Amino acid sequence: MLLLPHTPAAVRRTYTPGGKAAGLQKLQELGLPVPPFVVLPAETFEPRLQPLPTTPEGLAQRSNELRSFQLSASDAAALDHTLASxxxxxxxxxxxxxxxxxxGATAAFAGLMDSFLNLTTLPDVLAAIGACAASAYSERAVAYRQQKGLPLAARPAVVVQRQLTAEVSGVLFTTYPEYPLYEAIHVVRGFGEGLVGGHFDPQETYLSKATGAVCGQRQPLQPEQLVAAPSGSGLCLAPVPPNLQATECLTAEQLQNLHEAAQLLEKHMGHPQDVEFVVAEGKVWLVQARPITQPIPEVVVYDNSNIQESYCGVTTPLTFRFAQRAYATVYRQTMRxxxxxxxxxxxxxxxxxxxxGLVQGRIYYHINHWYQGLLLLPSFRQNKEDMERMMGLEEPADVVQTRVRSLPERLRMLPxxxxxxxxxxxAFQQLPKQITRFQANFQTHYARFYQLTLPTLSGAELLAEKARLDAGLLQQWTTPIVNDFRVxxxxxxxxxxxxxxxLGHPEEFLHRYLSGDDTLPSAQMPRLMQQLAQQTAAHPNLRALILALPPDVHTQVGYLAPAFHASATEFIQQYGDRTVGELKLETRTMRLEPRIFYQYLRNYLVGPSSLSTALPGGGTPLSQSADADLAQALLGHSWWQRRQTRKALGQLRSAIHAREALRLERTRLFGMYRALYLAAGELLANTGGLATARDVFYLTEDEIDSALQPQKNAPVANYQPLVTLRKAEFAAYAQVEVPARVTVPAAPSFTAQPDLSSDASSVGHLRGTGCVAGVVEGEVLVIRGPEDNLDVAGKIVCALRTDPGWAVLFPNCRAVAIEKGSALSHSVILLRELGIPTIINVPRLTASLQSGQHVRFDGAAGELLVLAESE
Incomplete structure (x- = not known):
């Protein structure tokens, strides 16, 4: 029996075409280019095989029977007629x-059975059919079946297909198992046996599954190829023409064709595919499609573009575990x-x-899980884009896709x-009242907590206070997270x-439009600090003391200027937890070390302030220019469009204002936990469990809980050896540079296409995203973490990251460049408010520049140019 192109589908379904033929039929059904073929189904050969056992002798007999197989006269005539066509x-x-x-999905049999190429006589074709079927019982095929636990009674079918004169042959993996965000294409010139047989070193191209863009290539020389033998069947070796040996085998259009085929196949096959193809007469033809049997690992994407703003650089085990628990607690509340x-x-x-996730000691978002959470909401794609913008992701991570559901499924889910x-x-509508209640409840807990004498509390009492913070605040964090959704x-x-x-460049417009809110806590802090600096003008000795900055400066100020000391103490009580790296529990804050407050204040005494002055009618030059641009853009639009646009902007401004206020409460909450853990550290240091109180940050929450509540009559556990190991581990992390995005498994190693735009002139010329316009020249101060020099007055600050604690530093900066950042981050909001020239997302900024260098800074163009000393 022959399954011919015109054989009715109903008849085809009664036969067994085999895996390869079924794949070819599916390719045809999808409208993909496939050379014509006919199938001799398994039922054609079964009469020869049914009486034979699957003993070793029986398997040998099966092979012999198939080798001597003769097609019936009618089938041979039908085949001859088809081949002639x-x-x-x-x-x-x-x-x-x-x-x-x-x-199949678990057994590919790749290369185990024999293929016969370049057949030009009917007797050769008929002989090849039997030999091909017999190869299902070859020694290697039988061994494979035994390894896979498959039945030894193979059911061979055979495909006869028109052979193309292959200019290029290749294999397409619609998902590259080593790095599943890529499609992999390996090609050689001539026939594909040179590739699948491992004879030649192929050209390799890797495409982004999301976009089809070339992500990397490797292009070794192609000096030889396999071509059809000029006499007789089979292939022979031939040189590749010299002008083609070093050129790309596939054109951009052919790569795009393969990408589109890969997308189509995965969509309809439901599984990554291993596809063989040839290029003949300039056209891509598909000659095989089968499932990739190798397990495809889940691609896990970690990204810290925005979260490093809160958890800059290498952190500690306690901070990571606490942050992980805090996020989980809040997320459960959101689902409720x-x-x-x-x-x-x-x-x-x-x-x-x-x-x-924790990557080389740094906290990252586990992007997969954030996307999976969004699947609980309607409009996944739109919410995904909004979330990526909020997170400051430099590029989307398409590792979680919304599944296309049938109409009945959508109707069931709709309610x-x-x-x-x-x-x-x-919940959005109720936010104004909920925010008021939330802040009132927070202030009650906040005031009570700082009336405690933590050093006098026992381990059990410290754990009770932690439980009180958990129940009264952390587990009641619904209002801030709902507002974050609103933002x-x-x-x-x-x-x-x-x-x-x-309106052109809407992101840049929002930078300007959202500036000018003097009521934000991040804006109030520097203004209060400026007022305190002005108070020192009438007290030269106080000013000199602050500039000298002795270790006990706060105590000396109390003796020298009691009224100022009281004002400083009030500021620290109000904002003492807000500092650079404020969400890292190990960070030294103004509340813990008042000298840090005077270090910040010192910047206001030695340099001019950059605080902007409100214009008549309210706002800043930036916000007023945005208002004018908006009015111009809305001219000619309907009343409804104008109303909806202004309403959307008003809602965004309100949401961001609330977010910044609530984030101050988050900072204070972390400050309370920080104080609790330091008290626990003091207790453990006094009882011999730790060498110093600050070693507590190298323990996890569970370990601290166990240490504070030891089992009855158990000796005090010595955690110091564990702490010493972890200190060494995290110190080593600090010496490693880690990218903002990390994928597991890691990207494959290949030689990427050279960047033809890069040349020597780019040295000393850095580019990022301009946020606040302004051109300045001056001295650079590079800040990678809170332990670095923070004397920012009059400097162009180049920071690895920023967070709300920078609010007291920004007014004294001439300009700010940030290696990683988000246009909606609170620090960039403040920089817009202050009108300080700002650039974000400057690759390798802090590795490329050094403190003391001079640069020309263009905030509009997003460019920094290192100046020669003579300039």
Whole structure:
């Protein structure tokens, strides 16, 4: 029996075409280019095989029977007629195996059965059919079956296909197992046996699965190829023409064709595919598609573009574990706000408890889990874009895709999704009252906590206070997280409205429009600090003391200027937890070490302030210019469009204002936990469990809990050896440079295409994203962490990252460049408010520049140029 191109589908379904033929049929059904073929199904050969056993002798008999197989006269005539329609014998054919369980999801049989190429006579074709079927019982094929635990009674089918004169042959993996965000394409010139047989070193190209863009290539010389033998069947070796040996085998258009085929196949096959193809007469033809049997690992993406703003650089085990627990606690509350049933919340526990990851001692977002959480909301794609913008991701990570659901599925899910959305919108409406209640509750706990005498508390009492903070504040954090959702969604909506209004560069517009809010805590801090600096003008001795900055400066100020000391103490009580790296529990803060407050104040005494003055009518020059641009852009638009645009902007401004106020409470909450853990460290140091109180930061929360509540009559545990090991481990991390995005598994190693735009002139010329316009020249101060020199007055500060603690430093900076940042981060909001020239996302900024160098800084263009000393 022959399954011919015109054989009805109903008839085809009654036969077994085998894995390879089934793949070819699927390619045809999808409209992909496939050379014509016919199939001899497994039922063609079964009469010869059924009476034979699967003993070693029986398997040998099966092979012999197939080798002597003769096609019936009618089938031979039908085959001859079909081949003639293809131009045979002038156009040769190929005979390939298609065993029933070949090319399956778990068993590929790659290269185990024989193929016969360049056949130009019917007798050769008929002989090849039997030999091809017999190869299903070759020694290697039988051994493979035994290894896989497959039945030894193979059911061979055979494909006869028109052979193309291959200019290029290749293999496409629609998902590259070593790095599943890529498609891999390996090619050689001539016939593909030179590639699949491992004879030649192929050219390699890796495409982004998301975009089809070339991510990397390796292009060794192609001096030889396999071509059709000029006389007889088979292939022979031939030189590649010299002008083609070093050139790319595939054109950009052919790469795009392969990418589109890969996308189509994965969508319809439901599994990554191993595809063989040839290029003939300039066209890409697919000649095989089978599942990739190698396990495809999950791609885990870690990104710290925005979170490093809060957790700069290398942290400690305690900070990471506490942050991980805090995020999980808040996320569970969010799911309850959305009204999700408990079984759904429980089902997301792995996601919730691993929203953060630790990479080389640095805290990263576990992006996969954040995306999976968004699947609980409608409009995944839109919310994904909004979240990526909020997180400051430099490029999206398409590791979690929204599944295309059928209409019945969507209708079943619609009520729940609408209910979730309505609950979220209702929570947005209730936010003003909820924020007031939240802050009142917070102040009650805050005031009570700092009335405690922590050094006098026992281990059990410290744990009780921690439980009180957990229950009273951390587990009641719903209001801030709902507002964060509001910021994310309001920012996306505002940008979409601005684009509809025709306003160019909407992100830059928002930078200006959102400036001018003097009531933000981050704006109030520097103004209060400036007022304190002005008070020293009438007290030269006080000013001199602060400039000298002795270790006990706060105590000396108390003797020298009691009234100023009281004002400074009040400032520290109000803002003492806000400092550079404030969410890292190990950070030394103004509350813990008042000398840090005077270090900040000193900047206001030695340099001019950059604090902007409000203009008549309110706002700043930046915000007023934005208002004018908006009015111009809205001219000619309908009343409804104007209203919706201004409404969206107003909602965004309100949400950001609330977010900044609530983040101050978050800073204070972390300050209370910091104080508790330091008290625990003092207690453990006094009892011999630790060498110093600050060693507590190298323990985890569980270890601290166990140390504070030891078992009855148990000796005091000595954690110092463990602390010593972890200190060494995290110190080593500080010497390693880690990119903002880390993927597991890591990207493959290959020689990428050279960047033709890079040359020697780029040395000393850095580029980033301009946020606040302004051109200045001056001295650079590089700051990588809170332990660095913070004398920023009059300097162009180049920082690895920034956070809210920088609020007291910014007014004295001439300009600020940030290696990693988000346009919606609170620090950039403040820089816009201050009108300080700012550039963010400057690659290798702090590695490329050194303190003391002079640069020309262009905030609009996003460029820094290192100046020669003579300039």
């Amino acid at each position: 293809w131009g045979f014998p002038e156009r040769p054919v190929v005979v390939r195996s298609s065993v029933a369980d070949e090319d 706000v959305l009204g999700l049933p408990q079984h759904v919340i429980d089902g997301h526990e792995t996601v919730v408890t691993q929203l953060l 729940r999704l609408l209910l979730n959305l309505s609950r979220l919108l209702r 994310m969604m309001a920012n996306g909506r505002a940008l979409r409205q601005l684009r509809r209004s025709g």
